[in-house]
Amino acid sequence: MARPRSDDKRKAILDAALKVFAEHGSTSAPTSAISRTAGVAEGSLFTYFKTKNDLMNALYLELRAEFSNYLTDFPHGADAHRRLRYIWDKFLELGALHPERMRVLAQLRASGKLFKENEPPAFAILEVLNATREAVGPALRGAPPEYLVLMLRALAESTVEYANAHPEHKADCREQGFKMLWSGLAGK
Secondary structure, eight states: OOOOOOHHHHHHHHHHHHHHHHHHOTTTOOHHHHHHHHTSOHHHHHHHOSSHHHHHHHHHHHHHHHHHHHOTTOOTTOOHHHHHHHHHHHHHHHHHHOHHHHHHHHHHHHTSOOOGGGOOOOHHHHHHHHHHHHHOOGGGTTSOHHHHHHHHHHHHHHHHHHHHHOGGGHHHHHHHHHHHHHHHHHTO
16 A cells, blocks of 8 residues: 655655755756655655656746745736836845745756646736736837747846846846836837
C-alpha cells in the first residue's frame, strides 16, 4: 500500500527546486540535487512529480500564484495609468524582496518546458492586458496586446536586475522605467 502524499514534503520539494534552479538553472539542475536539498529520496520526488517538467510547471504556477496574491489592494476601476503603475511598482517590490524567485520565474518561462495548455491566465496578466489595451496610442494600436505585455515584462525585469545590482539608483530606476513604459505605450 502506497503512503499518502504529504503537503509538507511537496512544499519542501518545491522550495528545494527553487533553490537549486536559482543556483544551477532550471533546465540543467539535476533532480538528485533537488531531492538532496529537500531531504527526500529521489524516488520520492517522482512520487510527487512524475517528471522534471511536471516539477518545473508546478513551481512556475506556484510562483505566478504568489505574484497574483501579492496584488491584494489592486485599484480596480482606476484608469490604465494607475493600474499599470500599481502592477509596475508591485513587480519591482517583489524583485527587490525575492530576486531569486523572479530569476527562477524568468528561467522557467524561457525553458520551453512549460505546459501552456494547463496554464490559466493569471489575474495580473489579464489586468496588464486590459490596461495595455487602454493605454496604447495610435502608433501601437495594431500591436498584439500579448506582445506589449512581453515588452513590459522585459523592461520590468531589466529594471529589477539593475536596481538590485545598484540599490543607490533604485528609486530613479523605478521612475525612469515606468516613464519609458508609459511613453512607449502611449506614443508620447
